[in-house]
Amino acid sequence: MGTDRLLNTVASLTRLMExxxxxxxxxxxxxxxxxxxxxxxxxxxxxxxxQPHPEFYRQYLxxxxxxxxxxxxxxxxxxxxxxxxxxxxxxxxxxxxxxxxLERHYHRTNEGMVAVxxxxxxxxxxxxxxxxxxxxxxxxxxxxxDRVSISIHLYGGNIGRIRRAVYDPKSGEPKAFxxxxxNAVAANLWAG
Numbered sequence: 001m002g003t004d005r006l007l008n009t010v011a012s013l014t015r016l017m018e019x020x021x022x023x024x025x026x027x028x029x030x031x032x033x034x035x036x037x038x039x040x041x042x043x044x045x046x047x048x049x050x051q052p053h054p055e056f057y058r059q060y061l062x063x064x065x066x067x068x069x070x071x072x073x074x075x076x077x078x079x080x081x082x083x084x085x086x087x088x089x090x091x092x093x094x095x096x097x098x099x100x101x102l103e104r105h106y107h108r109t110n111e112g113m114v115a116v117x118x119x120x121x122x123x124x125x126x127x128x129x130x131x132x133x134x135x136x137x138x139x140x141x142x143x144x145x146d147r148v149s150i151s152i153h154l155y156g157g158n159i160g161r162i163r164r165a166v167y168d169p170k171s172g173e174p175k176a177f178x179x180x181x182x183n184a185v186a187a188n189l190w191a192g
Contacts, residue, residue, distance in 0.1 A: 005044040009034055010063045010072065013154070017069040025091035025131040025156060031070075035095040035154055036127045042097055045074060045150070049183070052078040052148045058182040061160060068158040073181070077101070077149040082141030084166040085113050087174075090156040091131035096122040099142065099149025103128060106137045112172040113137075122151070131156075137167065 012034050016027055038044075049060040055078070063072040077099070085106050094101070100123050105116040116135070121143060122128055130136050142149045153159070160181045165174035 003044055003046070005038060005041065006062065006072075009038045013070055013072070014065065017065065017067075020069060025133055027156070028091050028093070028129055028131065028134075031091075031093050031154055031156075032127050032129060035093045035152065036125070039095040039097045039127070039152055040125055042124070045097065045152075049074045050076055050148075050150055052076050053182075054078060055081075057081045057083065057142075059160070059179060060183050061181040062152070064158050064160070068161070069156070071155050071158045071160065073153045073155070073159060075151045075153055076182075077142035077151075079147060080142060080145045083139055085137060085139045085169060086166045087137045087164050088130055088155065088159065089132065089136065089162055089164055090159070091129065092156070092159075093127060093129050093154040094122065094140075095127045095152045095154070096124050097150045097152050098124060099144055099147060100124070101149055101151055102141045102143045104139050105135050106139065106167070108137065108167060108172045108174075110172075112170045113167050 016030055058076040060074045062074055102119055102121055104119045106113045107116050160179055163178055165176055167174055
């Protein structure tokens with residue numbers, strides 16, 4: 001298994017984030033390139049971070065920077081699973097590893113949540129970005145009703161501890177949440 005690919009990416013991200021504050025999206029282009037390289041081959045994700053749940057998508061912490069400047073997460077989508085409309089409050093890079101995802105961006109108005117632009121599809125090896133400056137509110141779903149999809153997400157902060165919001169589609173009312181992780185304590189990827 002190519003776990004070195006993940007470790008090399010973490011090392012590169014750590015260097016990229018030196019002297020940066022969490023959420024600084026000036027690193028977005030470079031982070032996008034690193035994530036694109038990470039998912040160009042599917043030979044490194046340990047099975048423990050690729051397990052679906054029959055009812056809910058899972059968010060596994062792969063690496064959390066000790067200074068909370070970034071976090072690296074695997075999202076595992078069971079067949080047909082989707083998120084509510086939500087925000088991040090920090091920049092993010094979504095890189096598709098297996099299967100495919102559908103994404104739709106939204107804007108909050110007095111009449112509720114309004115879709116912005118067409119729905120997009122992310123295929124293996126492709127990368128998309130979010131941030132408060134380029135668009136941060138979206139809904140994501142597994143493009144397949146009959147198989148698992150996995151994407152790798154990089155965020156400009158510890159996404160499992162950041163207070164964010166989900167939005168009611170009709171009223172646009174936000175409801176605060178903190179996502180946490182499906183693996184409460186990440187496994188040690190450096191152990192044999």
